[in-house]
Amino acid sequence: MRSAKLFQYQLPMDSGVILRDQRLVTREGWVIELCQDQQRAYGEIAPLPEFSIETAAEAGAQAQQLLSQWVAGEALELDTAFPSVAFGISCAMAELAAELPVTGNYLVAPLCSGDPDDLVVRLNQMPGDKVAKIKVGMYEAVRDGIVANMLLEAIPDMRLRLDANRQWTPLKAQQFAKYVKPEHRSSIAFLEEPCREPSDSLAFAQQTGINIAWDETVRDAGFEVKAEPGVAAIIIKPTLIGSLDRCISLIEQAHAAGLIAVISSSIESSLGLNQLARLAQWQTPNVIPGLDTMQLFQAQLMQSWPGCELPVIPLSELDVVWHK
Ligand SMILES: O=C(O)CCC(=O)C1=CC=C[C@@H](O)[C@@H]1C(=O)O
Ligand SMILES: [Mg+2]
Numbered sequence: 589m590r591s592a593k594l595f596q597y598q599l600p601m602d603s604g605v606i607l608r609d610q611r612l613v614t615r616e617g618w619v620i621e622l623c624q625d626q627q628r629a630y631g632e633i634a635p636l637p638e639f640s641i642e643t644a645a646e647a648g649a650q651a652q653q654l655l656s657q658w659v660a661g662e663a664l665e666l667d668t669a670f671p672s673v674a675f676g677i678s679c680a681m682a683e684l685a686a687e688l689p690v691t692g693n694y695l696v697a698p699l700c701s702g703d704p705d706d707l708v709v710r711l712n713q714m715p716g717d718k719v720a721k722i723k724v725g726m727y728e729a730v731r732d733g734i735v736a737n738m739l740l741e742a743i744p745d746m747r748l749r750l751d752a753n754r755q756w757t758p759l760k761a762q763q764f765a766k767y768v769k770p771e772h773r774s775s776i777a778f779l780e781e782p783c784r785e786p787s788d789s790l791a792f793a794q795q796t797g798i799n800i801a802w803d804e805t806v807r808d809a810g811f812e813v814k815a816e817p818g819v820a821a822i823i824i825k826p827t828l829i830g831s832l833d834r835c836i837s838l839i840e841q842a843h844a845a846g847l848i849a850v851i852s853s854s855i856e857s858s859l860g861l862n863q864l865a866r867l868a869q870w871q872t873p874n875v876i877p878g879l880d881t882m883q884l885f886q887a888q889l890m891q892s893w894p895g896c897e898l899p900v901i902p903l904s905e906l907d908v909v910w911h912k
Contacts, residue, residue: 718746
């Protein structure tokens with residue numbers, strides 16, 4: 589016997605969360621519940637505005653269709669579903685089948701988009717490998733270079749991840765690199781997507797000796813995972829990529845090519861973020877995932893993220909919008 593429910597959620601965000609061109613005031617999405625033989629499992633479907641191709645409404649409508657098929661015992665075609673829907677449903681199915689291990693990797697790379705002094709404090713408290721992530725490309729490239737160089741000098745055992753989100757022209761990327769002393773460049777684990785054009789990013793890596801990682805490019809049509817000089821990693825944001833099978837296949841291809849695969853958040857609620865931490869522990873056990881996004885919220889959903897004290901909204905407070 590199978591049944592399924594779809595719940596709708598809206599969570600208030602911290603003020604000042606900007607996604608590309610818009611402020612994200614509330615995070616909207618769906619929770620799916622699968623029930624089979626007294627067992628229940630959950631998944632989150634939350635297209636990210638400005639990043640996902642599908643809207644929340646489109647994802648909700650497709651989720652209802654697929655859940656009806658699941659209740660009827662039909663096989664699901666997740667490869668052609670919207671990425672957020674494929675991810676949420678495949679997570680819930682993997683939970684039901686006890687395939688998604690319960691232990692998670694909750695070590696995060698502290699994310700800094702503001703004051704670098706805050707980052708120094710957090711890094712000094714961090715156990716084990718010190719890895720931090722800084723958003724660059726939002727202000728002057730020269731300032732980004734000075735900040736990165738300053739941090740690498742202040743905390744010599746740190747590995748720095750940087751993310752430019754394709755904001756730089758080749759010239760600006762060079763202006764950044766100019767301020768990072770050559771002896772510090774190998775402490776930059778990778779710089780995600782420096783330039784608009786992937787070919788410019790590749791040339792930048794080869795010219796400067798600063799390794800890069802693909803994130804947006806992984807979602808471009810025709811992308812193939814391959815070893816290239818200067819490319820260290822691929823970033824996998826499951827909500828934007830698709831089913832667990834698709835994510836795991838990309839991770840395996842990355843490992844076969846000698847690349848690091850980093851599971852990263854698309855600003856899911858604490859429910860989805862916990863599942864990402866479990867996926868990370870399962871498939872990329874020695875890599876710190878990019879999951880430091882709970883701080884962007886004002887509330888958690890159904891379960892808490894380790895160490896996060898924000899109020900937790902229980903499932904009973906969400907509206908059931910569909911069930912079968
Ligand atoms: O990668 C991480 O460490 C956290 C996730 C993260 O930085 C992002 C998630 C989703 C959208 C973006 O705002 C942002 C990114 O730029 O990659
Ligand atoms: Mg990015």
